[in-house]
Amino acid sequence: MPRRRSIESILGMQCSELPMKYLGIKLHKGINRFQYCDDFIKLFDSKLTPWKCKNLSQGGRLILIKHVLSAIPLHILAADTLPKKVISILERKLANFFWGFSNNRNKHHWLAWSKLCLPTNEGGLGIRTLSSLEKAFSIKLWWKWRK
DSSP states (O other): OHHHHHHHHHHTOOOOOSSEEETTEEEOSSSOOGGGGHHHHHHHHHHHHHHHTSOOOHHHHHHHHHHTGGGTTHHHHHHSOOOHHHHHHHHHHHHHHHHOEETTEEOOOSSOHHHHTSOGGGTSOOOOOHHHHHHHHHHHHHHHHHO
């Protein structure tokens, strides 16, 4: 134990047990489980909630999705994978935000989220899906480890 304390004092860090949070990412042993991502979903909701009550045009919501909300999970996806359930929850929240709200209810989705996420030259809006971002980051990590 004294050796552990001396290492902690030299490094200026504290030893913790897993799971723990480091730089916004929950570190854990084994498979990334849904319950480890609960804080991240709450963070995403906290960013989304203030914009729900504003009267934004659909173009304004599209810009927020493409440039702000889609960037929130990037640092986690660069270091770890998210469970498919978390990705589907986040994409559902993005779709609901894009189509808007009236009387605290989601409006009708006139087009599937997968169609909206197509590139603009294929008739979509050019929104990057979180599942494609996760796949790209996984391939990038694989490529780095391969060398």
